[in-house]
Amino acid sequence: MIDLISEDQRLLRELEGLLEGMEPGSEALPAALVALRHALRAERTAAYGVDVGSDRYHTTFVHGVGFTQSASVLFEMFDASLPPAGTRFGYYDPEKPPPAQRNRPLRLSPVGMSESLRALPITGDGTGPLWERLELSEAEWEQSRTQFSGRILELYRRLGLEHMAQLRVLVCEGDTLLGWVGAFRTEPFTERDQRLMQALTPAFQRRMAQERRLREAGLLGPALGAALEVLGRPAWVVTFNGRVMHTNKAGQARWEQDAQGLAAQVRECLRSPPGTGPLFSSGPLRTPGLPDHYLVLDPGPPMDPTSRLPVLTQRWGLTAREAQVLEHVVQGETNKAIALHLGCAERTVEVHVTHLLNKAQVESRSALISRFFQS
Structure with a gap:
């Protein structure tokens, strides 16, 4: 239990309420940053x-309070300062931060205070060389100093931060930043x-983990849609109360024909043992921080390629x-x-x-299969 005076305990409850009480997808982080600025007198x-890309790190979000730059400008400036993938960004590796720095607030001197940058940080935690306290090798420490004297110092100068002290924490889930x-x-x-930042870190961790999963769910939407098309049958990803989150074209067509009746069938399917109704449901698709979802599809009669082949051979020429x-x-x-x-040769098949793709007017093998069973 972190020892806080009564006033700081009140501030902590207020900050935790902002991070945990607001709806998923809302602007909880900006609101919490406003309150954090007040609590720290910053x-x-x-x-x-x-996130790590194929060749460099990429910015997923940037929120700032008290900056003269707009949110979009801050995002662009920060993204432009990120290094190639596989290198350090300041004192840590974004792909896998050192354990000693995970979820542990550090107090840092202004980056423009010392040419050698050996005044950083000023936590007073532990003894021995600074790089050991940050769980860095001497080589990694030298790389960090080079970055701070280069692109990072330039970013701080453009933002007017080079002469300001900072208090920061790398909020992690396991070894993931x-x-x-x-x-x-x-x-x-x-x-x-x-101490106040340390006490608040678990609330930031829970909120950021939830926001990350929501972003990932949004990114997976197109991939999930393509996968559903390959099934060649009406298919839906739904919540337990039958609300449709994703569907394929065949599923959308079925829904438009009889939304009310089909919704009732979906809800009944989720409440019944598998194989007892006209629709088939998977088990729950569980993602921490999000409600359970289910894959529901209409199996229909067995798919027989041979019965469709003559018709499509003639139709597609x-x-x-x-x-x-x-x-x-x-x-x-x-x-x-x-x-x-x-x-024959594999090249001939290609x-x-x-x-076939040209004649079926599709762009991929999976789309060809989907078109075959839907036509």
């Missing part, structure tokens, strides 16, 4: 998140400020060989396997598949 507060939260002011931060290739494609076989079945 001039500015900020929070940001980064959820976000950086910090405050800036002219006067050094105190142990009291550090396929050659006999293209029809043979299509029959194997819709059964999920690879080009190599199809070539073995038909006794050419036939390209012709």
Whole structure:
């Protein structure tokens, strides 16, 4: 239990209420940063998140209070300052922060105070060289100093922060960085400020974990939609009360025909044992911090490729060989396997598949399969 005076306990409850009481997806972090600025008597507060891309780190969010720059300008400035993937950003590796720095507030001197930057941080925690207290090697420490004297110092100068002390914490879930939260002011931060930030860190962790999962759910939407199309049957991802979160084209068409009746069938399906009704449901799709979701689909009669093949061969104007290739494609076989079945080169199969995509007016193999069973 962190020892806080009664006034700080009141401030802590207020900040925790902002982070945990607001609806998912709302602007809880900006509101909490406003309150944090007041509680720490800071001039500015900020929070940001980064993700690892194929070649560099990317900004996921930036919130700032007390800055003259707009939110969009702050985002652009910060994103432009991020280094290539695999390198450090200041005192930590965004891909996997050192354990000694996870969820542990640090008080730092102004970056422009010392040319050697050996005055950072000023926590007074532990003994020995600073890089050891930050769980860095000497080589990593030198890299951090180089970054601080380069792109990071330039960012601080553009934001007017180079002569301000800072109090920051790397909010992590396990070894994953959820976000950086910090405050800036002219006067050094105190142990009291550090204790308050430490007590508040679990609330930031819960909120940022929830926001991260919501962002991931939004990013997975297009991928999930493409996967549902491949099923070739009406399919829906729904909540337990039957609210549709995702659907494919066949599912959307079914819903538009009889939304009320189908919604009742979906709810009944979720409350009944599997295989006892006209619809099939998966078990709950569980994501920490979000309500359970379910995959529901209409299995319909067994899909028989051979019954559809003659009709689509004529409709799409396929050659006999293209029809043979299509029959194997819709059964999920690879080009190599199809070539073995038909006794031809794999390159020949690739050419036939390209012709099939063009004639079916689709852009991918999965879309071709979906079009086959929906046509």
